[in-house]
Amino acid sequence: xxEIRHLTHTYTSGIHxxxxxxxxxxTIADGELMGIIGHTGSGKSTLIQHLNxxxxxxxxxxxxxxxxxxxxxAIALKEVRKNVGLVFQYPEYQLFEETVYKDIAFAPKNxxxxxxxxxxxxxxxxxxxxxxxxxLDKSPFALSGGQKRRVAIAGVLAMNPKVxxxxxxxxxxxxxxxxxxxxxxxxxxxxRGISVVLVSHSMEDVAAHADRIAVMxxxxxxxxxxxxxxxxQDQVLEEMRLDVPQITKILNALRKMGIAVPEDIFKxxxxxxxxxxxxxxxxx
Amino acid sequence: MLKDITLGQYxxxxxxxxxxxxxxxxxxxxxxxxxxxxxxxxxxxLPVLVFTVFVIRISQVPFWYVLKGLKAIAVLIAITGxxxxxxxxxxxxxxxxxxKATYEGLNLAGFMLVRICMLIVITSMLTLTxxxxxxxxxxxxxxxxxxxIKVPVHEFAMMMxxxxxxxxxxxxxxxxxxxxxxxxxxxxESGNLLQRAKAMIPILVPLxxxxxxxxxxxxxxxxxxxxxxxxxxxxxxxxxxxGIDALAAVFTLLVLVFQFVIEGMTL
Numbered sequence: 001x002x003e004i005r006h007l008t009h010t011y012t013s014g015i016h017x018x019x020x021x022x023x024x025x026x027t028i029a030d031g032e033l034m035g036i037i038g039h040t041g042s043g044k045s046t047l048i049q050h051l052n053x054x055x056x057x058x059x060x061x062x063x064x065x066x067x068x069x070x071x072x073x074a075i076a077l078k079e080v081r082k083n084v085g086l087v088f089q090y091p092e093y094q095l096f097e098e099t100v101y102k103d104i105a106f107a108p109k110n111x112x113x114x115x116x117x118x119x120x121x122x123x124x125x126x127x128x129x130x131x132x133x134x135x136l137d138k139s140p141f142a143l144s145g146g147q148k149r150r151v152a153i154a155g156v157l158a159m160n161p162k163v164x165x166x167x168x169x170x171x172x173x174x175x176x177x178x179x180x181x182x183x184x185x186x187x188x189x190x191x192r193g194i195s196v197v198l199v200s201h202s203m204e205d206v207a208a209h210a211d212r213i214a215v216m217x218x219x220x221x222x223x224x225x226x227x228x229x230x231x232x233q234d235q236v237l238e239e240m241r242l243d244v245p246q247i248t249k250i251l252n253a254l255r256k257m258g259i260a261v262p263e264d265i266f267k268x269x270x271x272x273x274x275x276x277x278x279x280x281x282x283x284x
Numbered sequence: 285m286l287k288d289i290t291l292g293q294y295x296x297x298x299x300x301x302x303x304x305x306x307x308x309x310x311x312x313x314x315x316x317x318x319x320x321x322x323x324x325x326x327x328x329x330l331p332v333l334v335f336t337v338f339v340i341r342i343s344q345v346p347f348w349y350v351l352k353g354l355k356a357i358a359v360l361i362a363i364t365g366x367x368x369x370x371x372x373x374x375x376x377x378x379x380x381x382x383x384k385a386t387y388e389g390l391n392l393a394g395f396m397l398v399r400i401c402m403l404i405v406i407t408s409m410l411t412l413t414x415x416x417x418x419x420x421x422x423x424x425x426x427x428x429x430x431x432x433i434k435v436p437v438h439e440f441a442m443m444m445x446x447x448x449x450x451x452x453x454x455x456x457x458x459x460x461x462x463x464x465x466x467x468x469x470x471x472x473e474s475g476n477l478l479q480r481a482k483a484m485i486p487i488l489v490p491l492x493x494x495x496x497x498x499x500x501x502x503x504x505x506x507x508x509x510x511x512x513x514x515x516x517x518x519x520x521x522x523x524x525x526x527g528i529d530a531l532a533a534v535f536t537l538l539v540l541v542f543q544f545v546i547e548g549m550t551l
Contacts, residue, residue, distance in 0.1 A: 013296065054463050078469055086467040093457075094464040096489035106486065110469030141493070155468060 002028040002051060002084070002163055002195065007060035009046050020046040021219045023060070028163065028197060033189050035210030036199045037242065042216040044199045045089070048165050051197070052084040053077055064163075082111055085161030089168045091152030092145065100126075100143070100151050101136040107159045118158075125154040128191055129184055146177045150184070157188065164188060165197040170205055182209050204245045207231070207266040215242065228263040247271050254279070295412040300528055301343035302413045306422030308529040312536050313410045319540055320402055325550040329398055331542040335535065336406060343413050353408040354401055361400055368393035416448035418521070425523055431514075438514035446502070454495065461490050 007024040010017055021043040028034045038044050049055040050062050053069050062069050069080045088094070097103035104125055108118045126136060129150040135143065140151050153169065169185060170178035182198075186209055189196045200206050206213055206227075213230045215223040217240045223230055230237070231244045234252075244252075247268050251261045259279060265271050301309075316332055323329055340350055354361075374388030411419065424441035431437050462472065465486045472483050 016296065049463070052467055054466060078471070081467055081469055088460065088464045088467070091464065093490055093494055094461055094468075094486075096486045106465075106470075107468040110471065159469065 001030050001063075001065055003061075003063040003066075004047075004050070005061040005063065007047070007050060007062065008058050009043075009050065009055060010058045011046075019219050021216075024216075024221045026214055026221060026224060028195050030162075030195055031189070031193050033186065033196045033198060033209060033211045035206035035213040036197060036216060037201065037203060037206050037213055038216030039201060039241065043219040044201075044216050045167055047216065048086065048167060048197065048199055051163070051165055052081045052086045054086070078111075082159050083161055084163045084165060085156040085159050087153050087156045087164070087166045087169060089171055090149075091156075092140075092148035094152060094155075095140040095148060098139060099137050100131070100140050103140050103151055104136075104154045104158050107155055111159065121158045121160065122154075125157040128157060128188055129154045130180075146173055146181065149173070149181065153184075161194065163195045163197065165199070167199045168201070169198070170200070170202070178205065185209065203243055204247075207245045207248065208268075215240070217242075227266050293411065294415050295345045295349060297344050297413065299342055299344045299413070301339060301409075303528070304413075304532060305523055305525050305529045306414050306418040307426055307523060308525065308532055309410055309414055310419070310422050310426060312532060313406055315536055315540065316406050317403060319543060320399055320406075322547075323399070323543065324547060326395070326398075327550055328543055328547045329402065330546065331539045332402065332406075335539045336402065336409070339409055340405075343409065345409070345412050350405055350408060350412065354404055357400070357404060361397060364396055364400070365393040368396055416451070417445060420445045420448060421519070421521060421523060436514075438517070442513075450495075450498065453498070454491070457494055458487065458491055461487050 004024055004026040008022050009020045011020050024043075024047060026034075036044050036047070046055065050057055053062075056070060064075070064080065064083060067074050069075060069084075095103050097106065101122055104122045105118050108121050113121065122136070123133070126133065131147065131150050131154060135147065140148060143151065149169070153166070157164065166185060170181050173181060182205055185196060185198060188194070198206060198210060210227065212224065212226055214221055215230065215237070222240065223233065223236065231248050234244045237244060245266065248266065251265060251271060254261050254275070261274070265274055316335075319332060320329075323332075340347060369385050369389040369392075370383045372386050372389030372392050374386035377385045377387050377390060379385070414422070420441050423444070424437055427435070427437045427441075466472075470483060470486055472480065472487075475483065
């Protein structure tokens with residue numbers, strides 16, 4: 001479990017000071033898929049870099065299972081980073097090894113795993129993200145964009161983290177690739193039972209996959225709740241120029257027509273199935 | 285770690301020094317650099333020192349920030365200091381084996397220390413208060429006469445602009461890659477020299493790949509916009525020589541005159 005308490009981070013550039021995040025409070029439970037949403041510059045990326053102590057807060061705390069991660073006496077930095085895996089935006093640019101296998105093995109090697117354990121972890125991580133075994137001996141630079149990204153995610157998964165944080169894992173991919181990678185994120189959570197933090201600026205992606213959504217705006221956490229709770233406040237969202245997903249709009253329109261659509265449908269496919277089964281279509 | 289390098293970095297601000305004509309700033313810096321090398325007595329540093337402190341004050345750049353740039357060359361200063369102390373002939377101060385430290389050497393080392401520090405502070409004041417773009421514009425404009433003898437001044441300036449333009453980008457990228465590799469348990473700060481050098485590979489490989497990609501993309505983008513070098517090119521930012529610049533020039537001359545007067549008196 002990760003608890004973020006009164007987290008504030010101030011960037012200094014020359015004589016100018018900007019609060020990137022102000023007094024953020026958030027708790028991520030074990031096994032939860034938490035979505036963090038907000039526009040560019042809302043402080044999402046700054047926030048998540050505190051989760052594995054890459055950035056130190058100006059004030060506030062981050063507790064990992066009750067231990068303050070910035071207290072070097074309580075927990076070593078390397079230990080924090082092993083437990084909280086962070087996948088950056090466009091993670092394919094961090095690949096450097098000759099083969100996919102070696103690149104995924106980088107993290108377990110840094111943590112001093114034995115050769116057998118490294119092999120076990122690499123194979124497991126590659127399988128979880130849907131990389132075929134025959135790709136492991138190829139150069140990571142010879143792969144496609146989506147595959148490179150899978151290698152990078154596997155590289156973090158190979159640490160066996162308790163919490164996996166992904167910054168815009170679907171950025172820059174085509175719609176099909178987006179859906180596939182987000183589906184794999186859900187699969188990681190289901191298979192490993194770990195907490196996942198999914199950062200995105202796309203309501204659609206987050207709504208369809210997250211258990212709870214935290215909305216960042218202008219460095220502050222404005223809302224936090226289940227997708228249904230968040231989208232019920234569509235006016236507040238609009239003020240922040242965040243839109244409810246299109247599929248939610250359609251379902252809301254149906255609700256206005258007097259059709260009792262369940263609250264928990266956020267995926268396009270589920271919505272389509274439900275509508276086909278439950279909405280009587282009149283001919284003509 | 286990377287943020288500690290002040291040398292050659294711009295410090296955003298809105299002061300008179302920031303707004304001054306880059307050509308003037310470059311010329312003044314050059315004059316002072318040459319001036320510093322003509323100083324022969326301790327007192328001779330005084331006028332330049334006073335002027336530099338005055339410029340730092342009105343530029344609103346904090347003192348500690350300027351002095352941070354000296355950290356980068358601490359080793360250089362230490363080495364030259366040792367050479368001066370031990371290799372100058374004169375009255376012996378103390379002796380380690382065959383190495384003799386002399387009072388004359390100590391004096392010379394101190395003198396060099398002040399000179400090098402002043403050099404660094406003055407040049408970093410130029411870069412701290414001038415954006416790289418303005419700096420290259422200034423250099424291009426100052427070198428313009430060389431075009432007459434077919435020196436490709438514009439092309440050099442363009443190369444410099446591009447190189448300078450990409451320093452922050454590459455720094456940012458380095459920072460990002462370092463963070464990404466730290467997130468995978470990479471350790472850059474412990475181990476012996478060889479281990480540390482090896483720890484750089486996961487940073488350098490992605491960095492080079494992205495630098496080449498960027499260069500390639502930039503070349504294509506420039507071609508697409510029909511970049512043809514210097515022919516009939518106009519500038520978005522025109523340089524203006526204002527009253528402040530004239531005043532600065534007068535001050536500089538005064539400082540130089542003072543320096544020579546003091547030198548003349550002490551000799």
